[in-house]
Amino acid sequence: MSRTKLNERQLDVLRRICHGQTPITSDDSGLATTIYALRNRGLVTTTRADGRWSAAPTEAGRQHLAHTDATTAPRPSAPSTASEAAELITRLQQASGTLHIANPTPDERAHWRRVLHAVRADHLVPDGHHLQHTGRDKGDLIITLRPGPPPGRSTPPSETVPVPDDLPPETLHPAAAAAHIPACPDCQPRARRILHALCHRAEAKNYIVGNPEASSAASLVITIGDSSFPLSFHEGSYEVPDPSGAKYAWQRVTARTTRPSHELELSLEHTYAHRGRRSHWGDRQRWRLEDKLPALFREIAHRAYTDYERQQALQRKEEETRQRWLTAMQQARTAFLEDHRLKALHAQVQAWQEATAIRAYCDALEGHHVTPDAAEATTAWITWARAYADRIDPIPQNPG
Template sequence: MARAKRLNERQLALLRRICDARTPVTSAEPALATTVYALRNRGLVTTAHKDGHWTAQATTAGSQYLAQADNPPSEAGPSPYSTARADTALATDDATELIANLQHAGDVLRVTNPTPAERARLRRALHAAKAQRLVPKGHYLQYTGRDTGDLVIKLLPGPNPNQIAPRPTPFHIDPDLPPEEFHPAVRDAHLPVCPDCQNRARRLLNALARAAQHKGHTVSLAPSDTDASLEITACDSTFPLRFTEGTTEHLDPDSVQYSWQRVTARITRPSHDLDLLLPSPPWGHRGGRYRWGDRQRWRLEDKLHQILDEIEHRARAEHEQRLNQQRKEEATRRRWQEAMEQARITLLQDLRVKALREQTDAWHEAVRIRAYCDALDQHISSTPAVSPEEQQSVTEWITWARSYADDIDPVHRRPRIPKDPPVRPEDLRPYLKGWSPHGPKRA
C-alpha cells in the first residue's frame, strides 16, 4: 500500500512543521507545494483554500504518523501501522491527563528539561489533544521547547491565530424565485449586459441586495444619470455597483459575397462573462479590490460574499476616517477658541496697561508741576521785592499751575479698573499668532 511507504526527511520535516502550526505552510511558499501535495495524496494533510490561496493542515492520520515517527519502535518490533491503534489510545489518555493538568496548573504547565522520551510523549499528547478535539472550546494549545530546554505548554483563550478561518458559505441564489419577490431596487435596476445575461445578473444583484439588507445596510436604485445598477449604503458611505460584460471576437462569414472568398472581417459578440465593479479604492485604502467576475476557476456567484466584505471594510475605513477628521476639526476649533480667548485676555491686559501708564505719566506730570510751583514760591520769597504788578502776575501763574496739576492728577479722581471696551474680531488679529479671527483656520 502507498500509505505504508515511509516519509523521506523532507516530507517528515514539513509534516512536523504543519502539525506544530506555529509557522503555517501556505501557498506563499511555492517551493513546498510538491511536498505538500505528496503528503495530501497520502491523507496526512489537507489544504484549506481561501481567496485563491491554500494553507496546509494536518489530519488525524498525519498527527498519528508524526507521533510514531517521533518515537520509533525498535527494528525488531512491529511496524508503525500495526500498533497505531494501541499507541493512539495511549496518546489519547496522555492528552486527557495533559489537559487536566493544564487546567489545574492555571493553564500554564512547565516541564523542566524533560528527557527525550518524556518530551516525545508530551508532544504526542499535544498532537492527540488537537486531533481528538480534547482542547476546551474557545481555547487553543501553544508550546515552546520542542527539542531542547524546558517544555512550556499553555492553554490560551480565543481562536488559534495560526488556524485558517472557515471559508464563508456562498450566497444562495434561487433560480426559481419569481421576479415579483426581488428587491424593489433590483427589479428596476439598469443592467448593461446582453439579453441572455439579464436574468442571471438580476438574480446576482438580488442575492447581494438581500444579504446587505440582512446585515442592516441600505439598498437603493442607482441614479439614472450614472452607469451603476445599484447602490449599497453602509455606515453613511454609499457604494455604487456596476455590471460589465466581456466580449469575444469571431470571424464574420456574412462579410463575404462568395464562398471561395477568404473571411477576414471580425464581429464582436458578448462573452456572457460578467464582472461586478465597485469604484476604484481611494488612496490609502490598502489591499482593496474593485472588480469581481467570472473566471476559469470560479463564477461570480462564488465571489458575492467578497464584494459585501469589501463594502463593509471600506465603510468601516471611511467611517473611521470621518471620525478622525471630526476629531482633528474639533481639536483645531478648540485650539482656535483657546487662542481667541487668550488674545482677548491679552488685548484687555494691554488696554489696562496703557491706561495705567497714562495715569502714572499724568501723576508724574502733576508732581513735577507742583514741585515747580513750590520752587517758584520759594524763589519769590527769597528775592528782593518787585513791583506789585509783577508779584500779582507770578502769583496768578502759580495758582493756575497748581489748579492744572490738580486737574491732571489721577489720584484726586480715585481711578478704578477701566471698563472693557467692545472687542471686534479684527482687534484680536495681532494677538492670534497666525490664526484667523473669523474662524478656526490660519490667516
C-alpha cells in the same frame, strides 16, 4: 512513505499539526513554505474553505513522526526533556502561571519547544487549563498556563447570499427591476435575480439600496452611512469569424464579430481611496458570480468602515486645528490685554509723577519770596498749575 530526513523546523511544524491544540491555517503565513514542503512529501494535506486553508496530517505523516521519535528516543536528552516537562508545570503553578525566559539562545529556544511538545504529548497540562507561549523565534520567551480551553482561531462566519433560480418579474425588488444592465437578453433574468438577492441582503444589513443617476453606468448603488458604492454589471464577449462580410462562397472570411459570452461580472467603482483593493467578481471555470456575492459584501463593508475611519480621522484633525486656533486666539487676546494694561499703567504712572512734580514745584514757588509787583501773576500761575495737576492725576479718578 517518505523517509527523507526532515529538518528541525519541518519536524516542529509536523509535531504541531499532529499534536498541537491550535490548528495551523493560512493565518500562519510564515509557515506556508514549510507546509507546502510537507505536503509535497505526502506528510500533510491542506483543505480550503471560505478562502482559507488549514493543514491536517496524513497517515504517512503520523507514521513518519512516530518513526522519527522512536529512532531519536534513546538520546540522552529525552529523559531530561520528559522530567523537565513535568517540572515546567510545577514551576508554572508556583509562579502564578507565568514563566519568563529573557532572550534565550536559538538552542535554548529549540530545547524549550521540545519541552512544550513533551508537555502536550504526555498530557501534562492540568484539566481545565491550556498552555500559551510567545517568543517562539525571537525576543523573550514567555510561557503561560491559563485556565479554560485553548482559544480557537477566529474564522469569519460562512455567509451566503441565496439567489433564486426563478423569479417572476412582478416579484423583483424595485431597484433590481429598474436597474440598467448591459447584458444580452439571455442573461438579463439571471442578472436581475442577482441584483434582487443583493438588494434584500443589503436591506437586511440596514444598508440603503437604490438606482444611480441617469448619467451613471452603474446598475445599483448600495449606501452605508455616508458612503455610497455603485455596482456595475458587465458581460464578457468573444470574437468569431463573420461570414456575412464575404461576398462569394469561395472568398476567405477575414471579418470578425463579437458575441456575448454569457459570463457576468460585477464591479465596484474604482476610487483612489481604495486603490489596490479587489473590485471585480465574476463567472469563472471554478465558480459562478453567485458564489462570490458574500465576498462582494465583505469588501463593501470594509470600504465603508475605511471611509468611516478616514472621516473620523479628518474630523479629529479639523477639531484639533480648531482647538489650536481657539487657543491661539485666547493667547492673542491675553497678550493684547496685557499690552493694553501695560501701556495704561505706564501712562498713569507718568501722569501721576508729573502731577506730583507740579505740586512740589507749586509748593516751592509759594515759599519763594515774590515781589509785590509779581505776586498777583505768580498766584494765578500757581492756581492754574495746581488745577492742571489735579486734572492729570489718575489717583483721584480711581483708575482701573
